[in-house]
Amino acid sequence: MTAVICLIGVAVLAAGCGGQNEEQRAAARSEQLDKLAPTLESRLQAQADSQKTACENELGDFLDALEEIDSRLDIGMTFADYGSKTADAKVAHDRVNASNLTPAACVKAAVAGEDALKSYISAYTIWNDCIQSDYCETEYKEPELQAKWLQASRKHDKAQRLFESVGKAGVIGNRNIPRDVGEVDGTIYGTIASAICANPDPPAASQPCEEIRNILAGGVTEDEEGDLDGRISDLVDALGLNPS
Structure with missing residues (x-):
């Protein structure tokens, strides 16, 4: 019995004196992570800057084209001007390569922008059909057009908010x-x-x-x-x- 107690005592002594205890290990771990933190911050920001540039290059022209429609509608547009600006936005949209969109916020911005474009195109179709009809007065279509434009504006605003969130470091x-x-x-x-x-x-x-x-x-x-x-x-x- 004495020998067993002695062996246990030696084992406890070795655990207490050899290596680090939990508190020491935690302190050493924290010290190493502290050393890595500035490098991590720098690399996260570099990643975010790169993603922002890539998103701007791929999506910037499309969102600018949507902004042009939105801002011009605030002061009024002729049907011809509206058709031209909507066509410009469609061309810009078709140039976007979805496989190049990153990170997730950029993808979501593109989707919201596409939804805005669909509403603008829908409004164009309503307006054009009315003009082509002998029995339609544009003023009667005004509430329907305004509703479509309001939808488009809200979706465009959402796209812009998401776009602006790209580039924030994780x-x-x-x-x-x-x-x-x-x-x-x-x-x-x-x-x-x-x-x-x-x-x-x-x-x-x-x-x-x-x-x-x-x-x-x-x-x-x-x-x-x-x-x-x-x-x-x-x-x-x-x-x-x-x-x-």
Whole structure:
């Protein structure tokens, strides 16, 4: 019995004196994540700026054409001018390559803009049919046209709001260790994987990035926490973020 007690005592002593306790591990983890935070912020903003430019290049002319119709209607338009501006918007719309639209807000802006265009075209059809008819007075169609234009204006406003939201940098995320793969994206670890490890630079970051992604792939178990901390530390070294 004495020998057993002694062995247990030695084991407890070793656990207490060897390695770090939970508080120390948490402090060391926080220190490494603090070092990564400025790099993450910089890369998130660079991603957002790139997405904004891409969205503007693909969608800007179309939304400008819709704005031209909306603003001109405020002061009045002839049927000929309305038809011309609507045709211009349709041409701009047809030039948009949907496969180039990113992120999600840009896609949603394009959809809202397309809905606005449909309302403008519907109004054109109503107006044109009335003009072509011998039994239609445009003034009787005015309420119907105004309703279509109001729909179009609201959809255009929505498209513009979504468009303007593109380019806002994402948040780094919380520092909780994601136990489930569905939790990864809301954490700083998910941001590391997407903002740094999607295209590791410099090349020395490739190995720790690959291992970080592998650990995160199924959620992080308690047994994997040490491995994750170690690979984050390796990534900090690879990025040159440790003072010499």
